[in-house]
Amino acid sequence: MVDPRVYEVMSKPIVSHLDPFLFEVMAEISAWLKPVFGTANEFTLAVSGTGTAGMEAAVSNFVEPGSKFAVFTNGYFCDRIAEMGRRHGANTVELKAEWGNVYDPDQARDFIKREKPNVVAFVHAETSTGAFNDPGPICEAAREVGAFVIADCVTSLGTMPINLDAVGIDCAYSGTQKGLGAPPGLSPITVSPKAMEWIKNRKSVNPSWYFDFNLLSGYFGTTRRYHHTAPITMFYALREALALLHDEGLEPRLERHRRNQRAFVAGAEAMGLKMRVAAPHRLMALNTPEVPEGIDDLKARKHMLNNYNIEISGGLGSLLGKVFRIGVMGVSSTKENVLLVLETLEEALREQGYKAPASGKAAAEKTYA
Amino acid sequence: MVDPRVYEVMSKPIVSHLDPFLFEVMAEISAWLKPVFGTANEFTLAVSGTGTAGMEAAVSNFVEPGSKFAVFTNGYFCDRIAEMGRRHGANTVELKAEWGNVYDPDQARDFIKREKPNVVAFVHAETSTGAFNDPGPICEAAREVGAFVIADCVTSLGTMPINLDAVGIDCAYSGTQKGLGAPPGLSPITVSPKAMEWIKNRKSVNPSWYFDFNLLSGYFGTTRRYHHTAPITMFYALREALALLHDEGLEPRLERHRRNQRAFVAGAEAMGLKMRVAAPHRLMALNTPEVPEGIDDLKARKHMLNNYNIEISGGLGSLLGKVFRIGVMGVSSTKENVLLVLETLEEALREQGYKAPASGKAAAEKTYA
Numbered sequence: 001m002v003d004p005r006v007y008e009v010m011s012k013p014i015v016s017h018l019d020p021f022l023f024e025v026m027a028e029i030s031a032w033l034k035p036v037f038g039t040a041n042e043f044t045l046a047v048s049g050t051g052t053a054g055m056e057a058a059v060s061n062f063v064e065p066g067s068k069f070a071v072f073t074n075g076y077f078c079d080r081i082a083e084m085g086r087r088h089g090a091n092t093v094e095l096k097a098e099w100g101n102v103y104d105p106d107q108a109r110d111f112i113k114r115e116k117p118n119v120v121a122f123v124h125a126e127t128s129t130g131a132f133n134d135p136g137p138i139c140e141a142a143r144e145v146g147a148f149v150i151a152d153c154v155t156s157l158g159t160m161p162i163n164l165d166a167v168g169i170d171c172a173y174s175g176t177q178k179g180l181g182a183p184p185g186l187s188p189i190t191v192s193p194k195a196m197e198w199i200k201n202r203k204s205v206n207p208s209w210y211f212d213f214n215l216l217s218g219y220f221g222t223t224r225r226y227h228h229t230a231p232i233t234m235f236y237a238l239r240e241a242l243a244l245l246h247d248e249g250l251e252p253r254l255e256r257h258r259r260n261q262r263a264f265v266a267g268a269e270a271m272g273l274k275m276r277v278a279a280p281h282r283l284m285a286l287n288t289p290e291v292p293e294g295i296d297d298l299k300a301r302k303h304m305l306n307n308y309n310i311e312i313s314g315g316l317g318s319l320l321g322k323v324f325r326i327g328v329m330g331v332s333s334t335k336e337n338v339l340l341v342l343e344t345l346e347e348a349l350r351e352q353g354y355k356a357p358a359s360g361k362a363a364a365e366k367t368y369a
Numbered sequence: 370m371v372d373p374r375v376y377e378v379m380s381k382p383i384v385s386h387l388d389p390f391l392f393e394v395m396a397e398i399s400a401w402l403k404p405v406f407g408t409a410n411e412f413t414l415a416v417s418g419t420g421t422a423g424m425e426a427a428v429s430n431f432v433e434p435g436s437k438f439a440v441f442t443n444g445y446f447c448d449r450i451a452e453m454g455r456r457h458g459a460n461t462v463e464l465k466a467e468w469g470n471v472y473d474p475d476q477a478r479d480f481i482k483r484e485k486p487n488v489v490a491f492v493h494a495e496t497s498t499g500a501f502n503d504p505g506p507i508c509e510a511a512r513e514v515g516a517f518v519i520a521d522c523v524t525s526l527g528t529m530p531i532n533l534d535a536v537g538i539d540c541a542y543s544g545t546q547k548g549l550g551a552p553p554g555l556s557p558i559t560v561s562p563k564a565m566e567w568i569k570n571r572k573s574v575n576p577s578w579y580f581d582f583n584l585l586s587g588y589f590g591t592t593r594r595y596h597h598t599a600p601i602t603m604f605y606a607l608r609e610a611l612a613l614l615h616d617e618g619l620e621p622r623l624e625r626h627r628r629n630q631r632a633f634v635a636g637a638e639a640m641g642l643k644m645r646v647a648a649p650h651r652l653m654a655l656n657t658p659e660v661p662e663g664i665d666d667l668k669a670r671k672h673m674l675n676n677y678n679i680e681i682s683g684g685l686g687s688l689l690g691k692v693f694r695i696g697v698m699g700v701s702s703t704k705e706n707v708l709l710v711l712e713t714l715e716e717a718l719r720e721q722g723y724k725a726p727a728s729g730k731a732a733a734e735k736t737y738a
Binding site: 002007008010011012013014016017019048049050051052053055056060080083084086087088089175177183184185205206207208209210227228229230231232233234237311 | 371376377379380381382383385386388417418419420421422424425429449452453455456457458544546552553554574575576577578579596597598599600601602603606680
């Protein structure tokens with residue numbers, strides 16, 4: 001869901017792409033994004049495309065033909081990162097883990113030390129599985145071999161702490177439509193000064209002109225050199241979504257997500273559903289309970305959509321038909337929504353003969369007491 | 370300016386990027402774009418980025434490392450196309466003309482026959498100079514040597530006839546914020562079946578995953594395979610802008626642009642301003658009168674912006690300080706606007722001691738009689 005305040009600013013008159021007012025909006029976006037990413041990076045802005053555009057911007061700026069690119073692949077979106085690396089001519093190596101699982105820290109460290117990549121990429125919060133990949137061991141080993149680290153934070157930005165600078169991530173990107181609660185259309189992104197210095201001096205030219213960070217820093221930076229006509233309305237929306245986050249406070253916002261996630265899990269488990277991801281590695285914004293034996297997940301999802309206008313997602317790839325993907329994020333992360341989704345999911349499963357050992361709604365309600 | 374109807378739909382609730390309603394919206398966009406481009410191309414959609422994203426999408430799909438890429442460069446935006454060609458590893462050759470001028474048809478034909486390129490690109494309506502490049506001789510020669518033709522129609526779509534199929538253009542792209550009168554954020558694009566067939570079978574992989582037409586046709590086509598999360602709100606806006614065009618009718622819309630352009634030129638010339646572009650090659654949406662001797666164009670533009678909230682642009686590149694760029698397009702192409710911009714421009718010039726031989730407003734008004 002999107003907050004009414006965000007919808008409201010989207011019908012405000014547009015200004016030109018070089019209007020001082022737009023640069024004020026962009027400056028506020030940059031200032032408000034930094035604490036959410038946990039960074040002081042000057043290059044903190046929004047790319048004029050959706051989350052995948054941010055991914056392509058990151059890969060195309062960091063990866064050159066012949067680069068060694070090490071990607072942690074345990075879900076749909078890291079597969080996409082690896083594919084982009086190959087398209088940019090990188091020698092792309094992958095450490096695979098089962099979808100829904102995470103890496104053993106030692107295994108992660110060994111992989112990086114053995115491969116000695118130029119660039120490492122991982123998905124901080126894997127939207128396709130609900131798993132959180134700990135950046136600690138990855139960044140530590142990358143530092144040792146002198147590799148840059150890219151993190152996909154599409155589902156973690158604004159829902160979980162990122163602590164970019166403290167952990168040592170060089171580049172992170174996200175979308176506007178997950179934890180920030182704006183419509184899709186921009187990709188918040190941030191790059192460390194050290195990485196920007198490297199990008200400025202890299203030998204091969206980025207095949208992408210649209211996503212070239214050197215050109216983008218001319219437009220968004222102090223020179224304000226025309227690069228492209230930014231989607232003005234989306235900048236209004238992102239600014240307002242960040243203002244809402246700023247009003248709530250980052251810590252209360254993250255705590256709200258934690259509280260509602262805890263309630264959801266208590267409810268799902270009380271209903272007899274097994275969470276696909278082990279407790280320490282779960283996301284705060286997206287839950288992946290397994291589909292019980294004998295249940296048709298599509299039928300259950302349609303029941304919720306058609307009767308209650310609640311849209312939950314199914315599994316992707318190797319998790320197709322095996323998990324539900326239930327987002328509880330941004331504006332939508334509320335007690336009311338958690339209880340409603342549990343109640344309607346229980347009904348949808350009951351329709352197919354599933355007998356829950358206990359009420360999910362009641363169990364969730366207790367956690368708020 | 371943007372029509373209130375377009376602003377209104379932008380605050381409507383978003384749906385998911387795979388919602389049947391969104392695919393209906395996309396289908397309407399495709400159907401309504403076709404007559405405006407003058408094409409029956411099945412691949413007619415909107416890329417999730419601004420006009421420059423459309424340019425990059427076109428270049429990256431048509432140009433491979435080692436391709437011979439012939440670009441007609443007589444303005445800012447064709448320079449950008451050539452730069453993108455070089456970034457994609459093409460052997461990029463340019464036929465240059467002075468900014469504001471166009472090509473001699475024979476010269477254009479000779480260039481293509483001599484260079485025998487794989488791909489030709491030109492700017493249909495050059496926003497930086499106000500010049501219209503006739504596609505006829507370019508497409509004719511390209512056909513002879515078997516080259517694909519890309520046309521930048523950013524400022525012509527919805528303001529001038531394009532007749533894509535009749536002329537033989539294989540790919541054209543545009544923006545939403547010019548003739549269509551929506552905010553910026555999407556790039557309408559169309560590709561001929563013959564070119565799509567080539568793109569499907571091209572040997573090298575497109576370095577861009579985000580702009581890969583093969584993947585985009587999976588998302589926008591009948592398979593509706595998830596590719597990226599489309600900026601839903603911008604699709605609402607584009608749909609509404611095209612509905613407005615459809616309500617008005619394409620011919621009346623083009624005629625409105627012609628009428629207001631004719632009035633503007635009559636007024637500008639009555640004021641003693643010389644049009645940079647020769648009469649047969651002028652755009653219908655963007656006028657480039659020369660800045661008179663001794664006039665500071667920035668000062669004049671600031672006068673109009675600060676006193677009347679009217680934003681006109683200055684020249685780019687070799688036309689810096691030498692022309693005004695005055696857009697009269699989309700919703701803004703009205704008699705009232707033409708008269709107002711002439712009256713206030715005259716005042717801005719008078720402020721700097723310029724003496725107009727006659728009233729521009731009066732001369733323009735006469736053309737409407």
